[in-house]
Amino acid sequence: MKYALFPGCTVQADQFGYEASAREVLPRLGVELVDMEGSSCCGFPAFSSIYPSAWFYLSARNMAIAESMGLDLLPLCNGCHLSFVETKHHLEVNPRLKESINENLRREGLTYTGDVKIAHILEVLHDAVGVEKIGASVKRPIGGLKFATHPGCHAIRSGGLDHTDDPENPQKLDDLMRALGADVMDYPEKTDCCGSSLAIASGKTTLMIAGEKLQSVKKLGFDGLVTVCPFCFKVFDNRQRAIQAAMGDRSLNVPVFYYTQLLGLAMGLEPEKLGLELNLSPIDPILEKILEG
Amino acid sequence: MTGYEPRLIGFLCNCCGYAVADLAGISRIQYPPNIRFLRLMCCRRLDPSLVLGILSEGIDGVMITTCSLGGCNFIKNHEQVEKKFLFMKRLLEKAGFESERVTLEYLFASEGRKFADQVDSFIERVRGLGPSPLSGDSPDQDLLLNIRAAKAVAENYRMRALVGKEEKLVKEGNVYGEPVTQEELDTVMDDAVENEYVHQKIRLTLLEEPASVKKLSEKLGIDSKKVLEHIVAMRQLGWVDVKEILGSSPIYTALEVPE
Amino acid sequence: MDESVLVIGGGVAGIQASLDLANRGIKVHLVEKAPFIGGVMAQLDKTFPTMNCCICILEPKMIECYRHPKITVHTLSEVTEVGGSKGNFKVKVIERPRFVDTSRCTRCGACIEKCPVTVPDEFQAGFESRKAIYIPFPQAVPYAPSIDKGSCLHFGGGGCIVCEEACPTGAIKYEQDPRTVSLNVSSIIVATGFEQYDPKEMGEYGYKRYDNVITPLEFERLVSPYGPTGGELTRPSDGKIAKRIAFIQCVGSRSHRPGIGVPYCSGICCMYAAKEAVTIKEKYPDSEVTIFYIDIKAFSRDFQNLINKARDEMGVEYIRGKPGEIRENPLTKDLYIWYEDTDTGEIGRKEVDLAILSAALLPRNENTRLAQVLGVDLDEFGFFKVEDPFLSSLETTRDGIYVCGCCHGPRDISNSVVEASAAAMKATTGTRLTAEGSGG
């Protein structure tokens, strides 16, 4: 298993924990990650709403690089993932657009054929590696802890296009958590948005949306929340203090993790290697429990 | 068993009453077991004399369940059920019998819950009234005479003709085409009921044993002049005759009224 | 040869068509693929708008039909071949065995009691289980056990002979073979009915994912006094009486989403929802019932009265809006229904104990096979296509073959019964209402 790794700018700019943990755990499961030379922004969301052809061009360009490497593309970020999936679709149904983009790409010696497959980390872990293999890699099971899973809507609710999991009833992240020994449970707000897409237009709304979800997670007795999306993580974890303020609820504290971080912990890796010190939500008590076994 | 458990009869028409009782069963809606149902094809079959008869035998109450208007398969002339019921109530009141012991309920065949509620509350109502004064082995003899007289009124040609024509009289007027209002008719009906009722009481008393006007007056608590008026009228009808004359007072006896 | 007619499908429409024909002295062959007649109506609790008990009014008809000297009922049967033409169809029917000699069987039930196999009972919408040898329901006509070969251990290679041994009269006959019956009939009436849309396709409502989201047919079994709960509306997750209930209308109907549901209105769901709501309110007056709808389609005699009764008298809440999603509280198994009230524009969340998805009526899956056998066309959805929806609305595309009931589109019981009589008339007179078809 070998993928062209596309961390994406959000991850590279401020979600180091995700990249760090992904780079630690994936190779240990036999997933080889190859960095992409000359990759750029995927175009989403900055261009997608105001200048679609620029967005398509940027996405296609990154996909073309992966094609030139002869590898499938693994973006870490849900936003990038959707951006590639959507672009792929547009270029498939619109050959003229594809051609005009290819004209531009040819100038730097790239061609986009459309043969590249876009992988999602959930698919890589759940479908390619497999739950069993992950289970077998666990040395320090996360027993006795109940996690709310939050796969993130970009990955699963991509209207009509290929989605990585059942949009109404996503279960892959749950399966992956069970493989680590953790408890999971469906909850009503599971597929609810984190609110981050409103962050620029109405930051307060974002905080309220995320806050309501966290409140429910807390009320239902979860010990923490786990995600694979840097946007969602950013809101739930990085902005948790702000959420507390917006909700007027200082007791609203929910430990938030990337799945790759928990996977790493379960594999017995040192917390420092997994970027856990960058999590801003109160993860210490959970961390202690896991480390104590 | 402690306390008093009323015994009740329910008349049900086939298409609604019986159906709704079945539906209560099908829906497993529970109600107390004090009532026994009797199926009629239609409640218009219900002759007041039948109900008065079973009351005279000591049943504690009678419930009649018929179709709500618009719910009946026998749609036409459905109001006859109510006419007969009101006539019967009038007779019960005349006889001094608690008319709350009879009830007429309208239902759609789908109202199983309502049916059970009605049965329930009727049982409670009768329970509150206590046992019928005519139940048991020693019924109130005066009341028994009264209610038998009422039954006889209900079987009387004149009264039945009046009740049967009521609808037409109010709707189309009398044979001369003169309009008759419900109030006028009610007055006529009251007079007729009063008259027939006393007739029948006298007749039933005389059937037991012949008696003089004075004795009848004492026994029935009716002014002797009134009794005499009735006797005179009844002689003309061929219901009574003089059996013998004791002293100066004629002793009257009832004649078999030919069918 | 006496005139005879083949009726395919033993639901209420097929039964009525058969009775109409037989009462006119015409010989009828009624072919039903189940081991009993009665169809979907036998599973229903009450009719609308008159709230009659379904099985109570259907059972006499089933019995009359089964006993009618002019009607031969072929249960467990399917039509496999139709040759010839109007006036002289040559039909082959395969009759699968019951594996029970009904003339010997005393209906003592010993075989059923002893049978070691339990499978979900389809008649009870899977809420209960039945044995591999079974009688589907107490009023089944014919009232006789039959062995479901698919789940029976004897046929599964296990060599089980428990029922044979249990039977005091030697009525179990494993050796019975399917037989093919050849019939000559002058015309054919198709009355194969409908099947219910599987709302699993609309993942947002969580059917089969959330215990307390059910279909109308499941609901009918739950409130039926003959059902698995004896008529108590208990919710599947915990057996508690459901007191907050919601109906979601147009599930799978009136859908213009690609690949989801059907675009047409199923025509009966508004009324059965109202009926079911009234049933709940009559049984549990303190319950809260909500109906989410797009349009209230109460278009026949007394239909609006039933709606008014539900809404104005019994306090059933009608909210105009099609919910976007149902979610489940994992601890209580209560459901949250998210919706927009389109009258006010407000977004709301309703918490309920039980949700009923008023699922669309679909053509039967096996219509495709049957249409091939009959040599007739189906419409774009898979309903039997009629020659001309106006003047020959009950005629299929092959002369002499007629339809009635839900096999050519959704309709209610009353309409199905009317059509059954109409089809019976056409099947005997061949009356055509258009001049071009009159011929002679």
Next chain:
Amino acid sequence: MNMSAESSSPRVGVFVCRCGVDIGDVIDVPALVEYAKKVQGVAYATEDSFACSTSGLEKIEDAIKRHNLERLVVAACTPRTHEAIFQSACERSGLNKYLVEMANIREQCSWVHRDDSQAATEKAKDLVRMAVAKARLLQPWKEPEIKVNPNILVVGGGVSGLSSALSLADLGFKIYLVEKEAELGGMLKSLHKLSPTMRDSSESLESMLRLVEQNPNIEIHTSSRVKSVEGAISNFEVEIESDGKVVERFNVGRIIVAIGAEILKPHGLYGYGHDKRIIIQLDLEEKLKNNDLKGVGTVVMIQCAGSRNDERPYCSRICCNTALKNAQILRELSPDIDVYIIYKDLITYGVESSALELNTKRRGVKLIRYRDESPPEVAIEDGSVVVKVFSPTINEEMTFRADLVVLSTPLVPRGEASELARMLKLPQDPFGFFKEAHQLSPLDFATEGVYVCGTARAPKDAVESISEGLGVGSKAAEYKFSRIRGRGAAFAEINEKKCSGCGICIELCPYNAIRKDEIGISRTDSALCGGCGVCAASCPERAITIHHFTDDQLEAQLLAAIDRRPRK
């Protein structure tokens, strides 16, 4: 009260059904059987787990023969569904079928007293005793065979009447088809195109009319109406009048009422009648037929105009489809015509009408919903017709200047419906539509030999009307020259010696089943009698017996209920 049957005591057999657990789990069945054995008149009593099963019925038949039973009491479920089954068991064993009485110990006992076995068992004993008391007095009866006149009258020459006439004529029945207008065709004559075929109404109608006119078995009377109907299925005497004169008399054995309905003209509603730009759908059909739509740019249709309100709560079923169809035709006529349909609930149902809805929307017809509490308003402002309506969807009032306002008004019963109802004793619903006897028999009516189909029964479209016409044909064709009465044993018989000829029974009979004979004595026609018993309850001379529900039988049942003989 007299218990007249003391002397002759027929042998009664009592069968108690356990109905599996339904009865057996609540009522002490063995105790009930033991009790029944002691009830006066009972010669044999037993129990069965399912009395109505084939084997249960065989046991009953067997017992009747073995124990020489003369009356049968089945203590089981409700006679409404099961009496017929036990009646046929009787017949098979040679016992008259009317000698069965059922005691309903399931629906009216075990199911409603589930928590009190003891009381339920006591009640069941009472019910069995009552049934035995009645059974002892039951008399055998044979449903009479009734001669039937083979001819058929069809009233109304619309599609439902035409289709029943045609189909029955094809079966060889002689049909008299009476139409009040000069031409056959009914409502279809006034229509433009028909959905779902979108063919000209006249085209479809003509092919049908040709067949009717060519059919030698159909005798057509146009411009005629039924003046009077006397008699019964053995022989209805029908008088037909035209221009106020009786023009024809003939005899038939069945009458099919297919008089249709008419479209409400709602004077005053939404300004109808005040401005010629405010019309109803029927007027629009006329305009479409005559291509009389010059200068029309905006058409606003208002649904439920005069229906689904307090006065007429019913939905008229066809108006939404009509509006959609006409809107679609308007758009096809010219894309410059804007069409708005203002509706409450869109009544499209089933495959075809849903397709019509979709096609109409695709053609750019705008649908605007209104709520009951804020109906549209139509006013004339500066010479224009202005329609205002509050749309809950956008939460705003919308205003249209309309060149045509088309009101979708409901079907209402025709004026002559009540006249026919009187003549034929047909029940009507509160609005005047004819009402059938039973939901599962939508084409059967209380009066023998009289049928109703089409919109006279309730609003419906042409396709549905045709089906009903054919369906009614199927019912009417059930017998030709004779039939068995088939109404059970309840019927009235008048004692001619007692009858005084007062006529009250004739007045009150809902079935038109009583008539005076030549000497003025009332006579019942058992073929027509529905057995309701109003005559017996009202007869001043008490001269009428309702068989199967006689005074004696009812009295015996009542006395048995309190378990006693009459008081001295």
